[in-house]
Amino acid sequence: MEKRALISVSDKENIIEFAKGIIGLGYEILSTGGTLRTLEEADIPATAVDEITGFPEILDGRVKTLHPAIHGGLLAKRSDRTHRNQLEENNIMPIDMVVVNLYPFKQTLEKEGVTDEDIIENIDIGGPAMLRASAKNYADVTVVVDPADYPAVLKHLQEDSLTAGIRKSLAAKVFRHTANYDAMIAGYFTGETKEDFPETYTVTYEKVQTLRYGENPHQKAAFYKIPLPHEGSIANAKQLHGKELSYNNIQDANAALDIVSEFEEPAAVAVKHMNPCGIGTADSLDTAFMRAYDADPVSIFGGIVAVNRQINEAVAEKLSDIFLEIIIAPGFTAEAMELLTKKKNIRLLELDATDSAAEHEKLTAVQGGVLIQQRDNGKVSERDVTVPTKRNPEVQEMKDLLFAWKAVKHVKSNAIVLAKDNQTIGVGAGQMNRIGAANIAIEQAGEKAKGAVLASDAFFPMPDTVEAAAKAGITAIIQPGGSKRDQESIDVCDKYGIAMVYTGMRHFKH
Structure with a gap:
């Protein structure tokens, strides 16, 4: 029996190559809207979903895959005789693979001047429904949400090695993906309705990297960031030089950024174990740094320095005389970079801390729960x-x-x-x-x-x-x-x- 794959993607990266691959393995492709046009333009045979449902896309595309002919084909258990009989009675063909990714809700939120109408129209309904249905029925359906998985899935199909365990892993990724998607939508609506602490609290983070270890070598750790860019945050720092950041590096760098963001005048902050060991301000960054250094020239060794002005050659010369783990600045002159990069292991991060004091919530994990509070933005004049x-x-x-x-x-x-x-x-x-x-x-x-x-x-x-x-x-x-x-x-x-x-x-x- 010919196998069927439903492809409907917002992100069309590498979809042509993948579609050609499964066509070569005998799959019939069903598709919708823009994805169907993309496949047709590449001379890849595909059947429009409305030919399967017998019902046209309506409401400007809001309704196109929400139909028993689609969801019956996704949710039917192949091992269940009753399910098979009901498919036959209703002339529904099983769907063996779903390749779907969602309307770009996150990217829409990031656009300047975006309207509420644009945001609402980029809330996907049919996509998550198909993904969830397919993932629920992973025993019989292969579901692919991430274009990065296309090569591996295709290879498993070619080698007939796509096991139930692999399909379950793909399903797990789907549920993480839809949870992430829904959390962003929930966050948007909660923000719009100005609810500080709603009855349930759903947040989502995206992985930046797996860390070598946590606070200590026997602890596993990873670094995640919020999906939408938060200006002035360590998650958005641009690393210009040096080895990978560690768990403790990230904690200390975050503390340094919090402190230096308090000051409008040229300021330098040295941090050790999340506490400042030296802070200095002045009319020039050169003097500000020397004040921070002289505050505690012993503890700054192996510490982190954050400043709120571009680092020039004169400041870089002073910094290069000290063993430091990280230097954070809104910029480095070419001369400063040439000098500082002579040290192989020092991390140089480019980040403007001006906006790091923006409103956001602080989460602290406790056994069995989490404490949530507003950031301490209290100031006194x-x-x-x-x-x-x-x-x-x-x-x-x-x-x-x-x-x-x-x-x-x-x-x-x-x-x-x-x-x-x-x-x-x-x-x-x-x-x-x-x-x-x-x-x-x-x-x-x-x-x-x-x-x-x-x-x-x-x-x-x-x-x-x-x-x-x-x-x-x-x-x-x-x-x-x-x-x-x-x-x-x-x-x-x-x-x-x-x-x-x-x-x-x-x-x-x-």
Whole structure:
């Protein structure tokens, strides 16, 4: 009995070669619309679906394959006598292969100036129905959704080695594909209706690469990205040089991008294990980087540097003197590239971090579920703060306080950051109590702490941190406020002439 294949594809890549291959194996081809015209133009014999259904395409092509003559042929179990009899009684021929990919919904969303009508018309109905029906009946039907699979499927057909296991794998890919497609559609409609946390939450990601391993060599890992481009994200970075990124590289690079995106002026950020070890800003990138480097010249070794200006030869010379895993910048001059690419293993990523602070949700996996929250895009300016102490910050102190507040937001809690003259000089990260974090930051700063400012990501539960700050010579403090014992901290500040400001906003980072 002659076998039949239904081909209806939006992406026509390599479909002519595949169709010729199955014709050579004795398949009859059924097809629709643009695919049928493509096959006919290539002199490949094909039968229009409406000749099989006896019903024309209607509603501008919205209805063409939704018919028992098609779906009966796809869903009938060949081993079931009742199914075979019903096919015969209704003059329905089995369909042995389906080659379908879907209307370009994702590509439509990406178009500038796209209308709602265009988006709606690119929601495929018949395609997913055929794919799902064929995949459900994989025991009898071969279903191909990915043009990349054409050569392998054709080879298996030629060698008569297309097993049920292979068809099941193809079916699994179909269900992943339709789930991805539907998730994008659901995301579009949910966004249009502005529902923050709907009753079910469906997201989809597309694989970028399999990683060598995860956080540690015994852990398997892979990197996925959201289907639609997210400007300023590590997933869209262009790697110009160096070996493949690792799991930890990607985590650290993402953290570096988050931090550097806080600053409009030239800025440089050095990150180690997802915490900043040095941040500097200045009127020039050269000076900004030296401030980031001088903040902690020990911890930057083996770290990641992100900047928000093009790297020129002068900056590249300084960067090349240090062992770094990754350098991220919106661009590199030819001279900088020539210098930096002399190092074989350093990864150079081109990415503008300007848009990396755009609104999107943060997902954190927990056992048996996931936590979802809005990204922490909270910002504070001078007009947002209040001053509970007797002394107000001086002009430079206020600049340093706001700089330190941007930095402490990106340090693991409990977090304390010391800063002076647009430079971090001490970072206390991830401690179980706040005074512990303060002591680490103060010890790192040493004599530089005199005349510096201190930022705390959450309020002081007791005045011990303020006492330590006063002893170190810190002159101003920025913190959320809101503790029942705030007055005790205010009193200590007033005792030592420290200016303290409240932000009314905390920045826990777990």
